[in-house]
Amino acid sequence: MKICVLTGAGVSAESGLSTYRDSGGTWDNYDPMVVASIQGWHSDPETVLSFYNGLRKRMAACKPNSAHLDIAALEKEHEVVVITQNVDDLHERAGSSHIIHLHGEATKIRPEDCFNDYDRFSEKKVKDIGYSEVKIGDKDGRGVQYRPHIVFFGEAVPKMDEAIKAVEEADVLLIVGTSLQVYPAASLYHYARYDAPVFIVDPADVSVPQRVVHIREKATNGLKTFISALKKLQ
Numbered sequence: 001m002k003i004c005v006l007t008g009a010g011v012s013a014e015s016g017l018s019t020y021r022d023s024g025g026t027w028d029n030y031d032p033m034v035v036a037s038i039q040g041w042h043s044d045p046e047t048v049l050s051f052y053n054g055l056r057k058r059m060a061a062c063k064p065n066s067a068h069l070d071i072a073a074l075e076k077e078h079e080v081v082v083i084t085q086n087v088d089d090l091h092e093r094a095g096s097s098h099i100i101h102l103h104g105e106a107t108k109i110r111p112e113d114c115f116n117d118y119d120r121f122s123e124k125k126v127k128d129i130g131y132s133e134v135k136i137g138d139k140d141g142r143g144v145q146y147r148p149h150i151v152f153f154g155e156a157v158p159k160m161d162e163a164i165k166a167v168e169e170a171d172v173l174l175i176v177g178t179s180l181q182v183y184p185a186a187s188l189y190h191y192a193r194y195d196a197p198v199f200i201v202d203p204a205d206v207s208v209p210q211r212v213v214h215i216r217e218k219a220t221n222g223l224k225t226f227i228s229a230l231k232k233l234q
Contacts, residue, residue, distance in 0.1 A: 016062045052134070174226060
């Protein structure tokens, strides 16, 4: 069975990484247009680098929770694609092997003139730095400043087509820990086949079609409920 899993900040919240839009979330403390937009990068790259340096430091102190582990364990019996809006590496550390990072990866950097329409979003110059810091003056061999390998607000989402294809081909779609407010990712469930069951795990009210099964639990408990439901489909 082909299972596509769309995850958001809620799946990592129980690992200690705050969500973005919930009360008390990251955007209550930081202006996303300052620290996570292409305009912010151009006007104050030092502040942007500082924000992602801090995020990497927090990520290093976190571990995958049981929701990450349960998603990875689905690969034992199924063909699984994880589409994540998260920029952390917790899915990788949990053992998931096919991950589409829609919004980039905080553990990676690239020269600021790369990964765009001109180079067809090639990742050849993307560099994995783990949880290290990046500062103004850190440049590639050509003298070009490194920036976070993040899809900033105001930039294209290059992997959207790949994500749509994964949803279209799925026998089951699972949505975990996302409020479905951030576009274009929020539109992905519309591409699910009409005969493909769609589950959403979120304790809050989410505006979804009636055919979607809403599991009103946090990610860790909700995954166990989903796995029980999945067994009934087989």
